Amino acid sequence: MPDKENKLIADILEFFRNNPEHRYTSEQIEDSLRMHGASAFKRVVKAIAVLEGEGKITLTNTDEFKMAQPDKVLEGTFKGNDKGFGFVKYDEVEPDAFISRDNTLHAVNGDTVEVKFIKPSNPWIDKGPEGEIVKIVERSLSRIVGEFHPYSDAQVEKSGNYGYIKSHEKKLASYMVFISNKGLHPQMGDMVQVSIDEYPSDDHPQSMEGTALEVIGNKNDPGVDIMSIVIDNDINPEFPKEVLEEAEEIPDHVLESDRVGRHDLTDNMVITIDGDDSKDFDDAVGVEKMADGKFHLEVHIADVTHYVTEGSALDKEAYERGTSTYLVDRVIPMLPFRLSNGICSLNPGEDRLALTCDMVIDQTGQVEKYDIYPSVIQSKYRMTYNNVNKILDGDVELCEEYKPLVPMLKDMSELHDILLKMRHSRGAIDFEETEAKIIVDENGKPVDIQLRDRGISERMIESFMLAANETVAKNYNLKHVPFLYRVHEKPDDEKVKRFFEFVAAMGVDVHGNLKDISPKMFQGVLAQVTGTPEEAVVTIMLLRSMQQARYSDEPLGHFGLAAKYYTHFTSPIRRYPDLTVHRMIHSYAENGFTDDEKAKWGGKLKEIGDHTSGRERKSIDAERAVDDLKKTEYMADQVGETFDAVVSSVTSFGMFIQLDNTIEGLIHISNMKDDYYEFDEKSMSMHGRGTGKTFKVGQPIQVKLMRADVEHRQIDFERVLTPEEAEQVKKREAEFAKRRASHSRSDHRHSNNGGRSNGNGHSNNHGHSNNNGSNKRRSKYESR
Secondary structure, X not given: OOHHHHHHHHHHHHHHHHOOOOOEOHHHHHHHOOOOOHHHHXXXXXXXXXXXXXXXEEEOOOOOEEEOOOOOEEEEEEEEOOOOOEEEEOOOOOOOEEEOHHHOOOOOOOOEEEEEEEEOOEHHHOEOOEEEEEEEEEOOOOEEEEEEEEOOHHHHHHHOEEEEEEOOOOOOOOOEEEEEOOOOOOOOOEEEEEEEEEOOOOOOOOEEEEEEEEEEEEOOOOOHHHHHHHHHOOOOOOOOHHHHHHHHOOOOOOOHHHHOOOEEOXXXXXXXXXXXXXXXXXXXXXXXXXXXXXXXXXXXXXXXHHOOOOOOHHHHHHHHHOEOEEOOOOEXXXXXXXXXXXXXXXXXXXXXXXXXXXXXXOOOOOEEEEEEEEEEEEOOEEEEHXXXXXXXXXXXXXXXXXXXXXXXXXXXXXXXXXXXXHHHHHOOOOOOOOOEEEEEOOOOOEEEEEEOOOOHHHHHHHHHHHHHHHHHHHHHHHOXXXXXXXXXXXXXXXXXXXXXXXXXXXOOOOOOOOOOOOHHHHHHHHHHHOOOOOHHHHHHHHHHHOOOOEXXXXXXXXXXXXXXXXXXXXXXXXXXXXXXXXXXXXXXXXHOOOHHHHHHHHOOHHHHHHHHHHHHHHHHHHHHHHHHHHHHHHHHHHOOOEEEEEEEEEEOOEEEEEEOOOOEEEEEHHHOOOXXXXXXXXXXEEEEOOOOOEEEOOOEEEEEEEEEEOOOOEEEEEEOOOHHHHHHHHHHHHHHHHHHHHHHHXXXXXXXXXXXXXXXXXXXXXXXXXXXXXXXXXOOOOOO
């Protein structure tokens, strides 16, 4: 359909959207659009027919047209904006429904709601539907953390409240949460966890009421900032007493009775390879190159489920936590340290119980034979990534120190190359994200940000863990029994289309059928930009087009890995799904694949998958928020300084930029003073109306730090102007001031506008977070 006809359809639909209760004849629609003549009328009638055929408008019994009112009420998640409006996500593919301030029913960010459409979407101009929340199904918040503000004695007596808290989270910061005089009595500046007793309503739309449950500490005390984020994300930093007591009862060494029914591999050459500061070792490996050129790979994973039995206090607590959380200065583990750093850690020189995935891999990277069984192992060396990388690079001193190990490490490197080529050939999307490590002092103050460099050893271990995860998933899938999978579904069609349009505009060729998306298509795009200035931005845009990986009882495959079968088997110390997978392996081995056994697992896996996926998101949110906090704190001492950066994203309200050290901030459109800028969504770029300047994703830019708001974790920059640009801005501002003064004298009746607008319809408020925190051991390929 020609663009001219599409525009007419969009205009007519928008006309109905803005007049949803009115009825119109074809002639009235023609008049409203100021279109006249027989030819124009035919075009209008044709466009009306398209809209009627798609169910967007309907013909009444009086031969008039009106906007169709869908009766369907859909359930979704409310995403609130700090200005009061929001959106409801009700479908993975369809655009979110816009909810005006008056139609939110006072929902709070994250609430599960029922929404009724009051205006349909207008796909011809990329406009989503508008809706009205008719019911709040489930509140997302039962507790909230915020900074305490006390009342005077007189205010306490008058209101019955001791004071109020305000959250540091931007989407909740507009609410005052009043604290009753009955609970704890915090002090000014304390960070407090509050249970919510009453939610916003017509009587008090911007406030809630609650009871103080816990004083975390004063906001200026070391560590309180991080603990506030942790507790606000429903992560418990302490273990209950009964859990710790149960952990203390577990032996700190392998008993003779534990060895029964296990393969004794304690004489095998087995090593762990982890980071310099790692203390929990849940995976160990051994590789042997055989006479026929094939490789014997053993992946040994700590048999945590032997100690964490189903239904125990340890198990219930591990399930509630779902995962360990890795923060800049601490780990909040899924299991007590007595287990995670002790009997369940594959420490060197200590016998440990394991589940072994034993594989024979050919020269093409295919697993020819495999076996999965319980074992007893003993790690011979505790190796670090740094030292292994140096050995593989030929470091003479280290090669001598670890002489017995060097041949196996070289075999490991060779096997990794084979596995990498195999994954690449089937289409796995291989990209490198820049990760940063935030260095803090003893008081938690950030003193440096170091970029992480992934060498061969990191990728090598990743390859081996991927092989084990795939092999275990394939084994139980082919046996047609219930199992827990790690799935990564195909990207949304609309996001894919936008991504390929974006890269095509950069001159990148896209090979393949857009109606049958495959990982190889993305891989091909990355191959064309590798080593170019566009690589970073294409990687960012690719990540944004992808779905979020999750746990499921359905074998939906892993798109990013181009893997038909995938699970999480390799980290039961820190992930509950892996613990569940181990438990199933033992259970099927002991009881067989009976109908009772299938029913036992089939009835509980969906709930486990949904719960642990949710807990993973909570943990990631906390990790990112802490990283954002420390990055903002690191920048707070550098206000006024200039930096080289790159445009990482462009929106209608400004540009996000990223520094070399991964810190991200916003240049708000109100601070782009050298021109009037307009946003082009298709090309993800900003265009200056007067100067013709264009800013697009991936473009280098020099910026000046204007503000680092530690409390709300927001960083604001402005672009560094050339002397010529700065002079032009001065002239324009002087002319504007002169005109304004003249206007004020000639017409004193005009009232002052107190709103803070930049003159082009954009508010100075912006909802952003410098959200680029690295997730420590959360590999992009989820291998460990």
